Amino acid sequence: MTTVKSLPPSRSTAVYRTVQCRQLPTENLGFPTLFPLNAGRSCRSQRSLALFYDRARLKAYTLKPIQAKNDSESSCSDNNSTSFSAVNETGNLVKISARCQILGNSTNILWHDCPVQKCDRQQLLQQKGCVIWLTGLSGSGKSTLACALSQSLHSRGKLTYILDGDNIRHGLNRDLSFRAEDRSENIRRIGEVAKLFADAGLICITSLISPYQKDRDACRALLPEGDFIEVFIDVPLHVCEARDPKGLYKLARAGKIKGFTGIDDPYEPPCCCEIILQQKGSDCKSPKDMAETVISYLEKSGHLQA
Numbered sequence: 001m002t003t004v005k006s007l008p009p010s011r012s013t014a015v016y017r018t019v020q021c022r023q024l025p026t027e028n029l030g031f032p033t034l035f036p037l038n039a040g041r042s043c044r045s046q047r048s049l050a051l052f053y054d055r056a057r058l059k060a061y062t063l064k065p066i067q068a069k070n071d072s073e074s075s076c077s078d079n080n081s082t083s084f085s086a087v088n089e090t091g092n093l094v095k096i097s098a099r100c101q102i103l104g105n106s107t108n109i110l111w112h113d114c115p116v117q118k119c120d121r122q123q124l125l126q127q128k129g130c131v132i133w134l135t136g137l138s139g140s141g142k143s144t145l146a147c148a149l150s151q152s153l154h155s156r157g158k159l160t161y162i163l164d165g166d167n168i169r170h171g172l173n174r175d176l177s178f179r180a181e182d183r184s185e186n187i188r189r190i191g192e193v194a195k196l197f198a199d200a201g202l203i204c205i206t207s208l209i210s211p212y213q214k215d216r217d218a219c220r221a222l223l224p225e226g227d228f229i230e231v232f233i234d235v236p237l238h239v240c241e242a243r244d245p246k247g248l249y250k251l252a253r254a255g256k257i258k259g260f261t262g263i264d265d266p267y268e269p270p271c272c273c274e275i276i277l278q279q280k281g282s283d284c285k286s287p288k289d290m291a292e293t294v295i296s297y298l299e300k301s302g303h304l305q306a
């Protein structure tokens with residue numbers, strides 16, 4: 001039977017949010033089946049090393065290589081979650097459930113840790129890093145709210161940064177279109193960047209249509225519990241269309257833009273988000289009032305202090 005190395009016994013029954021699996025050219029580091037079922041044969045090698053870390057307790061240990069005995073039933077399901085058995089330092093068999101993630105096409109990459117960690121940066125900034133994810137139709141007021149929120153938090157001495165879809169499509173994501181797979185890639189990349197900003201200790205505000213639930217969920221899963229705050233700006237299509245500040249709805253209705261969200265491309269409203277800012281009839285709160293609603297949430301959630 002294999003043994004688990006460097007796995008703190010007190011943590012051994014925790015639910016691990018992410019498991020990164022990769023192969024190393026090292027014998028005796030066996031973790032054969034912690035891979036999606038559709039992974040290539042080479043991924044199932046007996047020489048795979050499972051590296052796992054618990055994002056919720058990032059400070060305690062970031063990445064610990066383990067040796068583990070795979071469970072006979074263990075394999076990643078479609079949503080990449082899995083459970084497996086391992087033997088902890090005290091020799092007890094423990095069950096670990098995890099999300100697993102394959103490290104793309106790269107090989108021989110290990111996590112590098114720094115003694116200055118997220119909690120140290122948060123202490124310096126006197127705030128907690130998080131992502132405020134604004135989602136809604138074009139013209140619903142995402143960019144306006146993002147600015148109002150950033151201004152209001154800035155005036156309270158809080159460090160924020162806005163990732164706006166329009167702007168990022170000028171640079172990092174200039175290669176992406178509005179086809180479904182490109183929208184997903186747009187969200188995935190921005191989700192990863194937002195995660196880095198939150199890890200830096202900033203309050204990162206994203207302003208993207210982000211029309212698909214599964215993409216927003218995937219970004220949520222990148223962050224520790226409570227640090228992804230999804231805000232749905234729930235403004236009816238006819239209101240957004242009447243605003244039409246860029247004239248895009250008009251072009252979409254005229255068939256000059258294909259695949260425009262809300263017209264001939266879907267928008268999936270969040271099924272469970274932290275905050276809904278709703279426009280009721282002709283009554284719409286001012287951007288400043290909406291920002292206050294979000295700030296009250298941040299105050300209660302403790303993100304405005306270290």
Ligand SMILES: Nc1ncnc2c1ncn2[C@@H]1O[C@H](COP(=O)(O)OS(=O)(=O)O)[C@@H](OP(=O)(O)O)[C@H]1O
Nearest residue numbers: 138139165166178183186208209210211259260261
């Ligand atoms: N086909 C189509 N559908 C929707 N939106 C379109 C389209 N083409 C261009 N635009 C403009 O691009 C802005 C949305 O970019 P996002 O990166 O937020 O979109 S997405 O999240 O990837 O769906 C969006 O900006 P906002 O109005 O700020 O939402 C539009 O101005």
Ligand SMILES: Nc1ncnc2c1ncn2[C@@H]1O[C@H](COP(=O)(O)OP(=O)(O)O)[C@@H](O)[C@H]1O
Nearest residue numbers: 138139140141142143144243245284285286287
């Ligand atoms: N709370 C609000 N009440 C009324 N009008 C608003 C509000 N928020 C934004 N707007 C207006 O709606 C239009 C679209 O806002 P914008 O922030 O660009 O939306 P989005 O980024 O979602 O496309 C702009 O003309 C803006 O002035």
